[in-house]
Structures are given as structure tokens and as C-alpha cells.
Amino acid sequence: MAGMADGRAAKGGKPTLRDVAELAGVSSMTASRVLRGDPRASAATRERVQAAADELGYMPNHMARSLRLGEGTGLVGLLVTNLANPFYSQLALGVDSVLAPHGLKTVIANTKQDPVTERELVDDLVARRVDGIVAVPASTDQRHLATAAAGGVPVVLASRPPEGFEADCVLVDDFGGARRATEDLLAQGHRRIGFVGSPRTVYTGTERLKGFTDALDAAGLPVDERYVRQGQKTTGEATLAARELLSLPDPPTALFCSNNRNTIGAYHAIRAAGRSTALTGFDDFELADALGLPLTVVAYDTDQLGRRSAELLVSRIRPADRPPSGKPRRITVPTELVTYNSGGKQVR
């Protein structure tokens, strides 16, 4: 049972159609037909071929097949910066769950936030002839994606809009969510609110900062630059940034964070400071309800973000019904304000 099959396999590779055909005493064409369920084959040969295939443990070579048929590879690239971030892994699962039923497989392209790596990965995906790409590009320089798209590879952006080229995208209501969360803090009486967010080059960070400042403006409050910290990529960096804000002579009474990394980092800083500071952040996350201090988050369905993105992509890859109009589509996922405190979870 554990032993290899005979002859052919010893030559290194896996058994081919011809190996099956020879063993069954038919042409490779006949073998091909039988194994593919083509009815044009006598019951007798059908059995012989099937037996031969079983004996050899034959598995059709998907690549050679798609090469011949001129089909795609059935591969879809997923470009993210850090798969260990729950946001990206949930997104990945959402994407894959939609792709899988279509026979499409998700290929990981993790950029580690490095622009050079990102460009190389996109080129690699194109060279591998992926049928499409779902991307969360790190910066607004998306020339590599533009090139891929111009080369005929469908591209869908998740949580960022395309810059400098046309593509479908699924966005989160960054501006609206951030503004509403900030309004909420203002309504609670906070007047000195710190902002702890992503680098300026990141779309969501910028957009959420806009929502933040817009709410302050509307309330007639100035935006104090001293209270704004941007550029943190890890929870550790976020903790340091938040600590700085809390150490200011006139420290903020509330912090608004632009993503889960910064929120968690800020949480640690607040705990360490021991002072009571209100905390609000974009992105929901596991255990947000367990932190032991009131926390408000701008929540949205990350899984849906992934699913929608994949659906848009699939509609380009397999224009089942009428192909979608060439025009780029833009979907926006809504947000809701969720407050966790000792009283439990409260959705607004």
C-alpha cells in the first residue's frame, strides 16, 4: 500500500495520461475521454481505463489542462500587508469562501508593508497568470496594480479605492464612521480628543482622520495638531504614541484610534497611565468586550468586505450571465457604532 506504483512513477514525476493509456492498451485520447466522463467510450474500455488510472493513482494535471484549453489558472492572488492581523485573515477567509465554490484558489501575497515586495508580488502573480487579484495595497502608489489591470488581469480593491486607474472596489464608510464616533465623544462632553492613526499614506487612515476633524469642525472646535499621532503600524508603536498624548501637559480626555492595531495599543497605554480616558476606535475585534473599560468601536463586517470583493472579482472572471458593464463598480460597506461596557454590548 505504501509502495510507489510501478515503472513510470520511478522516473520521478506523477503518472501521465499516456501511462494510463498504455497500461489500459488504448490511446491517450480515449483515456482522456473516459477519465473526463465523456460518454463516447464503450463500457469495456471505460472499465479498463478506470482500472489503470486507479492502479497508477492517476490525477489529471490541472495546469497542463488549462494551458491546452486556454482557460485561466483558477488562481486568485490576495494581496495584503499582514495576514496575522485579524482584519486581513478575516478578509482572506471571506474572499476564499466565495472563490472556492467557483473552483478558484486563493494565493497569499503578503507584503509585510514593503512597497518593493508588493511590486514584486504583483509581478509574480501576473507571471503566474492568476485569473484576478484582490488587493489591499499599502500605499496610494498603485502603479503595479494599474499595470496588471491594464494587462487584462481583473483587480478588485478592498477597503481602498483605486488610484490612477479604474477598478472595482469595496470600501468601508470610513469618513462617516469616524465622524459619527467623534460626534459621540463630543456628545459625551469631551473637548480634548486625541487621534492615534495609521500613516498618512494609508487611505483609510486619512479618510478616518477627515471624519474626525470634520466632526470637530462642525462642533466649532479647532483641531489641535499636538493631539494627532500618525504612522504607527504595530500595537507597540501605538502604545508609545498614545502614551505621549497622555503625557501632554493638557492631556486629551478621550482617544480616537483609526484601526484595531492602534486601538489595542492605546488601550495598553491607558491602562498603564491609570487615568480614566475614553477610548474609541475604528474596527471591531475579538475580546473588545472584555477589556474592563468602556470601549466604543466603529464596527463593520470584515467577512462581508471580503465576500463582496470576491463577488465583484468573480463577475469579471466568469461573466456568467451578461458580463458586467465595463464601468468600475464601487460598493460601500456600512458601519455601526458599538459600545462595550460593563452593561454588555450596545449597538447604535
Add this chain to the structure above:
Amino acid sequence: MAGMADGRAAKGGKPTLRDVAELAGVSSMTASRVLRGDPRASAATRERVQAAADELGYMPNHMARSLRLGEGTGLVGLLVTNLANPFYSQLALGVDSVLAPHGLKTVIANTKQDPVTERELVDDLVARRVDGIVAVPASTDQRHLATAAAGGVPVVLASRPPEGFEADCVLVDDFGGARRATEDLLAQGHRRIGFVGSPRTVYTGTERLKGFTDALDAAGLPVDERYVRQGQKTTGEATLAARELLSLPDPPTALFCSNNRNTIGAYHAIRAAGRSTALTGFDDFELADALGLPLTVVAYDTDQLGRRSAELLVSRIRPADRPPSGKPRRITVPTELVTYNSGGKQVR
């Protein structure tokens, strides 16, 4: 800039080597050589070919190439049950970070805990001629993986040993970690300790239960079946199971959970019960330090688990130096006991 290239591309696919060759007025062979950096080409033709390639936006077809070369596909399958579980996404990142420098790409195969899906996914990976598979199979029925391995596809198991066939694997010290954690609870004076764990079919769950019971045995304590709950796969299910234990007439004073899902679920049950119950769990996780009650976890390096697995796989795929002996290798990742409480983090 946004416009397609000319003629050829309109025919649907991407430009091929021959398109480049024609445009450059040379044979496809010459084009191939130039684009691959083969020195055997005059400077003149070299330039013409390069110019033609640039103009067409030519990218070599990686698949066709590897088919011709008889090389592998450069694809590695990653079989996991739930990528949204931080354990698996960290593992994925560890795996991918080792594979990437070798030009290998990670293909996601998410089984959703379904054995049928798992089998289909493995077959699909084999059909796609992946160069290898890193797998965390859901159950002890690993016949599909055994078949793949027998067919010549290198397989490495992460956090589970192979069952019924030979393969490399990287394990966690499940037994030792669980026993030590249980001993720790016993040392604190706990005599009624509940166990909240994975289904019996899962290796780690069983092994960790063994460590748990072994510690009890050594202390001369009986294992009370009423205090053992197995089969929870989600935090929600785990919360219910833990609640049941806490509702027992003679409830446990401590809970030991066999993985991060169960620990988080049990945490919620303990909070809801309002009673003081010691909590210890296998797997470290983000915010474990922030739960507001003392928590001890059996921690290990998930990233390393992934990296080691990938390294073993790579050594089989690309036997750089002397190929590793055919004998299956088994690596065990150590654990450490980490306690989080108001005093901070304490490693033992």
C-alpha cells in the same frame, strides 16, 4: 496610458513569446534567450527584443515554463480548518514567510472543519501539482494526505503527527504543557478542575487531555468525567460548555481549556457567572493580558511552528545540499507557562 497594447492583446490573452519575437523580427527562440538573460545574443537583437517586450508588456508565462522544464509549480498548499482563528493565520504567515524567499507561493485550502471538503481540497491541490503541502488535518483520518504523500507530494504536518503514513511533522509539547499547567493549578490548591476542550478526534485536544489527567493521577486525584467537556469548536460553544460546568452542584474552582477558542469561551462564562474561578488555557492570544482576571496560558511560538514546518517542507522540495534522509523527521516546539494578572506578565 490606460489603453491596451495593440493587436495581439485584443485577441483576448496576454502577449506571448512569439508576439514579442514577431514584433522584434526574430525567432521565438532568440526572444526567449534574450528575455532570460542568456548571453548568447548580439547586443543589437537584445535591444530590439527588449524593446518589443516592453512595448507589449510581456510577462513570461510561469506555468507554461514550468510545464516545459518539468519543474514544479512553485505552489504549496496550506491546509487549515479556519483561517480566521489567529492560530491558523499566524501559522500561515510563518509558513509563507519561509516559502516566499524560495519562490514558493502559499495556496489557501480552508476546510471549514468539514472532512469531505478537506479530502476534496487535498485532491485539488494534488491535481494542481503543488510542490508540497503543509497541513493541519482536522481528524486522525488522514488517508487523503497519505495518498498524496504516496503519490510523491511532500507533506508536512503542523501540530499533529501523521497517522497511518510517514511524513515530517512539527509538534507542540501538548502533553508536557498541559500537565505542567494542571500541576500549577493543583499547586494553587485547586481540587476540582474542569476541562473544556476540542473534540476527541483532534490530536491536540486528546493529548492535552492526557497531560491534564496525568497530572491529576500523579496527585492522586480521580478524573471526574462530569468535569470534562469536549467537542466545542467555537467560542460560543465553549461558553455554553463552561457554563454547564459552573452550574454543577459542586462546580469546579478552576478550568483548564485545551485551546484558544475554548479559553476565550470559558472566560465569558466565568465573567457571566460572576464567581471567582481560576482560568488556564492552552495557546496564548492577543489581549490575554487584558481580561481583568488572572489568566495562565500554555504559550508557544506559533510563528515558529509555521516556519519550522515550512523549512522541513522546503528541504524536501529543494534538496539543496545533500537531500535529507528519507526518514520522517519530528520536531517538537517547547511551551512555557505564562501568567497574566494585574501584576503584569510572568513567564515560567
Add this chain to the structure above:
DNA sequence: CTGTTAGCGCGTTCAA
């Protein structure tokens, strides 16, 4: 019902 021819895109081998 079955086999032959041809070729997907590419690169090795051999000849010119």
C-alpha cells in the same frame, strides 16, 4: 466508438 493530428507557451537539443 476510437485514433491521429495539431498546438496551448515555453525551452532544451541540435544543427546551421
Add this chain to the structure above:
DNA sequence: TTGAACGCGCTAACAG
């Protein structure tokens, strides 16, 4: 230095 032939594994299209 360059090109022609051949084949990787597979399958449409066309014989037979």
C-alpha cells in the same frame, strides 16, 4: 549568434 525541430501533459477537431 541564430533557428528548426521536438516535447512537457493535455484535449478540441477531425478523421476512420
